[in-house]
Amino acid sequence: MSVAGREVHTSPTPGPRPATTVTAPVRGRAHVVLPAYNEAASLPSLLRRIAEVSRTERVTAWVVDDGSSDGTADVVDAIDVAGLDVRLVRHPVNLGLGQAVQTGLKAALSDAEEDDFIVVMDADDTHDPALITKLGNEILAGADVVICSRFVDGGDDKTAPLFRRMLSRGAAVLFRRVLGLVDVHDFTSGFRAYRVSLLTRASTHWGERLVEERGFACMVELLLKLRHCHPVITEVPLELRYDRKQGPSKLKLRRTIVQYVRLLARDRLTPAPYREL
Ligand SMILES: Nc1nc2c(ncn2[C@@H]2O[C@H](COP(=O)(O)OP(=O)(O)O)[C@@H](O)[C@H]2O)c(=O)[nH]1
Ligand SMILES: [Mg+2]
Numbered sequence: 594m595s596v597a598g599r600e601v602h603t604s605p606t607p608g609p610r611p612a613t614t615v616t617a618p619v620r621g622r623a624h625v626v627l628p629a630y631n632e633a634a635s636l637p638s639l640l641r642r643i644a645e646v647s648r649t650e651r652v653t654a655w656v657v658d659d660g661s662s663d664g665t666a667d668v669v670d671a672i673d674v675a676g677l678d679v680r681l682v683r684h685p686v687n688l689g690l691g692q693a694v695q696t697g698l699k700a701a702l703s704d705a706e707e708d709d710f711i712v713v714m715d716a717d718d719t720h721d722p723a724l725i726t727k728l729g730n731e732i733l734a735g736a737d738v739v740i741c742s743r744f745v746d747g748g749d750d751k752t753a754p755l756f757r758r759m760l761s762r763g764a765a766v767l768f769r770r771v772l773g774l775v776d777v778h779d780f781t782s783g784f785r786a787y788r789v790s791l792l793t794r795a796s797t798h799w800g801e802r803l804v805e806e807r808g809f810a811c812m813v814e815l816l817l818k819l820r821h822c823h824p825v826i827t828e829v830p831l832e833l834r835y836d837r838k839q840g841p842s843k844l845k846l847r848r849t850i851v852q853y854v855r856l857l858a859r860d861r862l863t864p865a866p867y868r869e870l
Pocket of ligand 2: 715716717719
């Protein structure tokens with residue numbers, strides 16, 4: 594049996610039957626993209642928790658330091674998380690969450706193999722890395738996009754401030770109604786996994802325009818663009834642990850609402866890609 598699970602050889606049993614070789618589904622590497630802006634206080638704990646996952650999964654963590662001023666990059670450089678492959682990508686100045694996600698996806702795609710999967714999660718230590726294994730299972734079972742969702746059975750966001758809960762619920766109702774993506778209950782979750790071949794197809798088509806939103810609307814934008822590839826989308830429950838957050842949220846409420854509305858208007862006005870993606 595190979596470590597990567599590529600082939601399973603059953604051992605020869607006494608008797609006339611020859612040893613059989615069964616090709617098992619391939620379990621790829623998890624590339625975990627962590628967009629980080631001033632997350633020096635949260636990253637040590639988060640990377641240690643991701644290292645726990647890397648005992649049973651092959652994991653590479655891609656920290657994108659987006660021009661932080663709190664020594665985020667130094668913390669990542671200095672941290673000793675045995676067994677975890679940590680890569681640091683830096684923006685010399687703050688370019689916003691959208692650009693950080695774009696940079697992280699690009700870096701991970703340049704290194705990923707066909708059977709790997711790419712996870713994006715917050716760097717504020719409010720998302721449980723143990724879900725990475727579940728995400729890999731969903732991808733292995735045929736999903737192209739897996740959303741860690743606060744709004745399915747078993748998920749919750751009760752530790753988040755009221756205005757944030759209202760924003761994410763409102764956005765979910767709006768996007769669900771307008772877009773008709775019936776399988777999706779949580780459009781704004783920052784914790785998702787993507788099949789590598791899906792992101793490769795999408796980034797071949799959109800290139801640098803795959804993520805144009807600078808702010809938090811980038812997560813919805815990505816979903817809107819990927820839907821043109823007709824992905825299989827599934828959700829797993831997310832218990833958001835906002836009580837673990839070390840500093841204030843970086844989300845600006847009014848700015849994000851404006852971004853959502855603008856994004857939706859642009860999506861309505863832009864014709865779908867003329868050819869099948
Ligand atoms: N790269 C980058 N990341 C950001 C920026 N703003 C927020 N983030 C990251 O985006 C993620 C989401 O922000 P967070 O404060 O956790 O938002 P909340 O949990 O939704 O309140 C975190 O990992 C932040 O470090 C930014 O300007 N640039
Ligand atoms: Mg967060």
